[in-house]
Amino acid sequence: MLATVLHAPGDIRVEKVPDPQIQMPTDAIIRVIVTCICGSDLWPYRGLDQIGPEGRRIGHEAIGVVEEVGRDVHTLKPGDWVLMPFCFSDGTCEFCQEGLHTACIHKGFFGGQVDGAQAEAVRIPFADGTLYKLAEPADENLLPHLLTLTDVMGTGYHAAKTARVMPGKTVAVVGDGAVALCGVIAAKKLGAERIILLGRHPNRIALAQKFGATDIVSERGETAVARVKEITGGWGAHAVLECVGTELALQTAVQITRPGGSIGRVGVPHHQGIPADITFYNNIFIGGGPAPTRAYMDILLPDILAGKILPGLVFDLSLSLQEIAKGYRAMDERQAIKVLIKP
Amino acid sequence: MLATVLHAPGDIRVEKVPDPQIQMPTDAIIRVIVTCICGSDLWPYRGLDQIGPEGRRIGHEAIGVVEEVGRDVHTLKPGDWVLMPFCFSDGTCEFCQEGLHTACIHKGFFGGQVDGAQAEAVRIPFADGTLYKLAEPADENLLPHLLTLTDVMGTGYHAAKTARVMPGKTVAVVGDGAVALCGVIAAKKLGAERIILLGRHPNRIALAQKFGATDIVSERGETAVARVKEITGGWGAHAVLECVGTELALQTAVQITRPGGSIGRVGVPHHQGIPADITFYNNIFIGGGPAPTRAYMDILLPDILAGKILPGLVFDLSLSLQEIAKGYRAMDERQAIKVLIKP
Numbered sequence: 001m002l003a004t005v006l007h008a009p010g011d012i013r014v015e016k017v018p019d020p021q022i023q024m025p026t027d028a029i030i031r032v033i034v035t036c037i038c039g040s041d042l043w044p045y046r047g048l049d050q051i052g053p054e055g056r057r058i059g060h061e062a063i064g065v066v067e068e069v070g071r072d073v074h075t076l077k078p079g080d081w082v083l084m085p086f087c088f089s090d091g092t093c094e095f096c097q098e099g100l101h102t103a104c105i106h107k108g109f110f111g112g113q114v115d116g117a118q119a120e121a122v123r124i125p126f127a128d129g130t131l132y133k134l135a136e137p138a139d140e141n142l143l144p145h146l147l148t149l150t151d152v153m154g155t156g157y158h159a160a161k162t163a164r165v166m167p168g169k170t171v172a173v174v175g176d177g178a179v180a181l182c183g184v185i186a187a188k189k190l191g192a193e194r195i196i197l198l199g200r201h202p203n204r205i206a207l208a209q210k211f212g213a214t215d216i217v218s219e220r221g222e223t224a225v226a227r228v229k230e231i232t233g234g235w236g237a238h239a240v241l242e243c244v245g246t247e248l249a250l251q252t253a254v255q256i257t258r259p260g261g262s263i264g265r266v267g268v269p270h271h272q273g274i275p276a277d278i279t280f281y282n283n284i285f286i287g288g289g290p291a292p293t294r295a296y297m298d299i300l301l302p303d304i305l306a307g308k309i310l311p312g313l314v315f316d317l318s319l320s321l322q323e324i325a326k327g328y329r330a331m332d333e334r335q336a337i338k339v340l341i342k343p
Numbered sequence: 344m345l346a347t348v349l350h351a352p353g354d355i356r357v358e359k360v361p362d363p364q365i366q367m368p369t370d371a372i373i374r375v376i377v378t379c380i381c382g383s384d385l386w387p388y389r390g391l392d393q394i395g396p397e398g399r400r401i402g403h404e405a406i407g408v409v410e411e412v413g414r415d416v417h418t419l420k421p422g423d424w425v426l427m428p429f430c431f432s433d434g435t436c437e438f439c440q441e442g443l444h445t446a447c448i449h450k451g452f453f454g455g456q457v458d459g460a461q462a463e464a465v466r467i468p469f470a471d472g473t474l475y476k477l478a479e480p481a482d483e484n485l486l487p488h489l490l491t492l493t494d495v496m497g498t499g500y501h502a503a504k505t506a507r508v509m510p511g512k513t514v515a516v517v518g519d520g521a522v523a524l525c526g527v528i529a530a531k532k533l534g535a536e537r538i539i540l541l542g543r544h545p546n547r548i549a550l551a552q553k554f555g556a557t558d559i560v561s562e563r564g565e566t567a568v569a570r571v572k573e574i575t576g577g578w579g580a581h582a583v584l585e586c587v588g589t590e591l592a593l594q595t596a597v598q599i600t601r602p603g604g605s606i607g608r609v610g611v612p613h614h615q616g617i618p619a620d621i622t623f624y625n626n627i628f629i630g631g632g633p634a635p636t637r638a639y640m641d642i643l644l645p646d647i648l649a650g651k652i653l654p655g656l657v658f659d660l661s662l663s664l665q666e667i668a669k670g671y672r673a674m675d676e677r678q679a680i681k682v683l684i685k686p
Binding site for chain 2: 094095098100102103162259260265268269271272273274275276277279280281282283284285286287288289290
């Protein structure tokens with residue numbers, strides 16, 4: 001089959017690789033209907049994360065059709081349509097039962113512990129626990145929206161939940177990537193009264209406004225902090241969604257959080273740590289981490305099926321698998337928000 | 344009057360100083376009935392916090408009797424018995440109304456922005472908002488318990504609340520100082536099933552057990568982490584109360600927190616910051632900061648009056664104001680848990 005392999009920073013290729021095989025009785029193999037490129041795929045693409053000597057089989061978001069199941073897979077059969085969350089999980093451990101699948105005692109990440117999803121097919125460990133079965137084959141128009149449930153929409157929702165967004169509160173969203181934009185959707189769903197987006201790209205701002213952002217701050221650093229404070233009566237936002245992971249994003253987040261407020265951070269941390277004093281003296285809560293998107297599918301899928309939320313609008317470029325290098329370039333250069341890939 | 348002045352690390356004296364005067368119409372002057380030495384007073388005493396060229400008028404916990412009030416003080420009159428929280432607050436701003444008095448827009452700390460309470464009398468800014476009026480003069484036997492409401496018991500409670508202690512959960516308390524011991528009381532009050540104290544001094548351990556600790560870990564560093572994990576089935580505690588503030592205490596706290604669990608930190612931070620990766624990948628919540636002890640008095644006072652909690656047992660040495668230097672030495676050398684001072 002064909003699969004994407006990241007060989008070195010900036011060097012990404014689609015290659016012929018061996019077809020995935022059932023290795024454990026709890027495995028399934030899915031054929032990929034749609035996959036996509038994630039902002040976090042840019043970390044290794046830019047050389048900021050390890051790649052490994054044999055290259056990295058990358059990608060962690062997919063909608064697929066089950067092709068084959070191991071003998072201990074009981075809830076899925078060939079032909080089932082499924083959502084593949086970025087993290088695999090056994091579905092039975094105490095953490096999965098609590099809804100924190102990303103802390104599963106058997107967890108691992110696609111494109112990390114196992115091969116990635118930017119390919120024609122993927123091997124799925126713990127298929128019963130990992131995959132979310134759709135009731136029926138997905139309508140073509142729904143595919144982009146459903147695909148966001150495997151990562152960005154679930155991650156934006158996690159940011160909003162861990163930032164304790166509540167009805168009537170003021171929310172600030174740091175970043176204007178796909179996760180941040182989904183964070184706006186989540187903040188609105190959770191009842192935020194005012195949603196401030198910190199972003200600078202006109203098309204992303206337009207989308208944020210469509211999703212529910214009420215205020216836009218396009219400055220950066222200290223100027224951005226001052227603007228948010230001005231908008232919020234001097235004290236900052238009750239809930240801040242940190243959707244980037246850089247030092248600047250984190251520093252901005254802690255400075256625009258109202259005393260007693262909360263930060264939900266979902267940007268993979270590429271910074272020195274959380275500053276101790278300002279968060280302590282302002283009694284700021286900090287939450288977040290890898291989102292249990294598997295758990296949030298139950299909450300968010302009905303909204304998508306009912307047309308209440310349209311997170312798939314974050315996809316502004318659609319390419320074939322063969323063209324994926326073009327997609328990485330477009331995202332790296334911020335020409336595209338998020339790129340949909342059809343194998 | 345007589346007051347305590349810290350002149351340099353280890354150099355603490357009781358001196359004659361001018362009597363406090365009403366400076367603002369919202370001020371009151373209280374005569375100190377009892378005050379005490381706090382673990383956080385040891386930071387400047389040990390030279391780890393600024394003292395200032397003219398010395399520092401230290402202390403921030405007191406029970407007093409109102410002697411005089413400014414013309415804009417409306418809820419207090421001379422003769423009233425009051426609890427003085429470590430932080431003054433106007434009682435009317437949005438933060439005070441939300442119960443986060445330590446974020447009051449007019450806040451300040453006794454022994455910091457204004458003179459300290461280890462003295463015969465104290466000037467109280469925003470007396471109506473700051474002071475908590477007792478219904479009647481306090482019984483001599485209740486004084487130590489009531490005094491803990493001004494800081495350590497309220498702070499231990501804040502640690503437990505921000506660590507999201509809930510019924511049936513496993514709690515770990517890092518530290519065996521007075522705040523940590525009060526954290527044990529708070530964890531028990533909030534329904535913790537198992538309370539692990541990380542401490543090593545036999546008399547403190549005995550008190551922790553009396554307060555409700557079910558397990559004691561006296562190792563430090565990696566060994567302590569391993570012990571807590573062993574006790575908790577491999578995953579750590581749901582709620583961790585960080586009651587010290589050092590690098591070692593923080594690192595221990597983040598390592599013994601169960602994925603998805605929470606840390607309530609109330610030890611004044613004297614460390615580099617909160618590690619990003621472990622807290623992110625384990626979806627750990629971090630909360631805490633200066634405790635709004637003013638708000639918690641309503642919750643905790645009834646328990647003291649009913650004899651349900653006995654936080655005053657943390658006082659194991661009682662001295663006159665004149666003897667206060669002896670008290671600092673005893674706490675510095677960990678000969679005493681907490682020292683009560685009677686002017």
